[in-house]
Amino acid sequence: MDRRAFLRTMRILESRYPMKDWTTGMTAFEILVSTVLSQSTTATNERRGLEGLRSRVRKITPERLADTPEEEIARAIWHAGLARQKAPRIRAIAREILDHWDGEVERILMLPTERARAELMALRGVGPKTADVVLAMAGGHPTFPIDTHIARIARRWNLSRRRDYESVRAALERWTRPDKRKAWHLAIIAHGRTLCKARNPRCSECPVRKDCDWYRQSQRRRGRATTMPNKRLSGKSE
Numbered sequence: 001m002d003r004r005a006f007l008r009t010m011r012i013l014e015s016r017y018p019m020k021d022w023t024t025g026m027t028a029f030e031i032l033v034s035t036v037l038s039q040s041t042t043a044t045n046e047r048r049g050l051e052g053l054r055s056r057v058r059k060i061t062p063e064r065l066a067d068t069p070e071e072e073i074a075r076a077i078w079h080a081g082l083a084r085q086k087a088p089r090i091r092a093i094a095r096e097i098l099d100h101w102d103g104e105v106e107r108i109l110m111l112p113t114e115r116a117r118a119e120l121m122a123l124r125g126v127g128p129k130t131a132d133v134v135l136a137m138a139g140g141h142p143t144f145p146i147d148t149h150i151a152r153i154a155r156r157w158n159l160s161r162r163r164d165y166e167s168v169r170a171a172l173e174r175w176t177r178p179d180k181r182k183a184w185h186l187a188i189i190a191h192g193r194t195l196c197k198a199r200n201p202r203c204s205e206c207p208v209r210k211d212c213d214w215y216r217q218s219q220r221r222r223g224r225a226t227t228m229p230n231k232r233l234s235g236k237s238e
């Protein structure tokens with residue numbers, strides 16, 4: 001997919017999936033905790049984990065979580081999976097935000113994007129994807145976070161030769177205006193959940209299939225398969 005096709009595709013997806021901002025009403029710290037919970041699980045289970053944590057501590061703040069034993073955090077978030085790994089991460093993050101940032105993630109988000117990204121990634125359990133989600137969704141920074149849906153769709157659209165996180169992010173940021181990155185990030189995720197699923201993407205219903213490399217290749221393969229002579233049958237008739 002070239003740049004023009006990408007822009008055409010994104011205009012269609014943007015109007016098909018109006019922005020639903022899952023962070024509405026959340027503090028920056030809650031967005032950070034929620035993003036850690038979302039690692040290696042579905043959005044539904046992440047939400048259940050977050051709700052479990054909220055009912056356990058009532059208010060998700062660095063103070064409350066730093067004071068809550070790891071085992072209790074693990075029990076509260078078990079719906080989100082990997083609770084034994086995520087609980088110590090969440091508690092360590094809470095402690096770090098309290099000790100180094102006066103209990104305010106916002107102080108990190110006020111820094112220039114690259115510096116803020118480095119500070120977020122210095123927190124336990126925070127990798128590039130988690131940092132970019134927090135930057136974009138909590139801080140309004142012009143990053144393009146790459147989740148599993150976006151990585152898959154970028155491969156199907158051939159946006160980057162390399163598949164590592166930074167190459168895919170660079171490809172999407174190169175072609176997306178900074179003020180569009182959050183909306184397009186959410187639109188591609190919505191497309192991945194709705195039609196462009198990992199297994200059996202629903203290409204026949206897809207409004208952007210005309211520009212999709214994966215679809216065009218699959219059509220070509222299908223075309224070759226139907227025009228190829230059946231060697232076994234033709235051998236018999238000779």
Ligand code: SF4
Pocket residue numbers: 156195196197201202203204206207208209212213214215
């Ligand atoms: S045509 Fe199929 S593979 Fe391509 S974007 Fe649409 S659903 Fe995904």
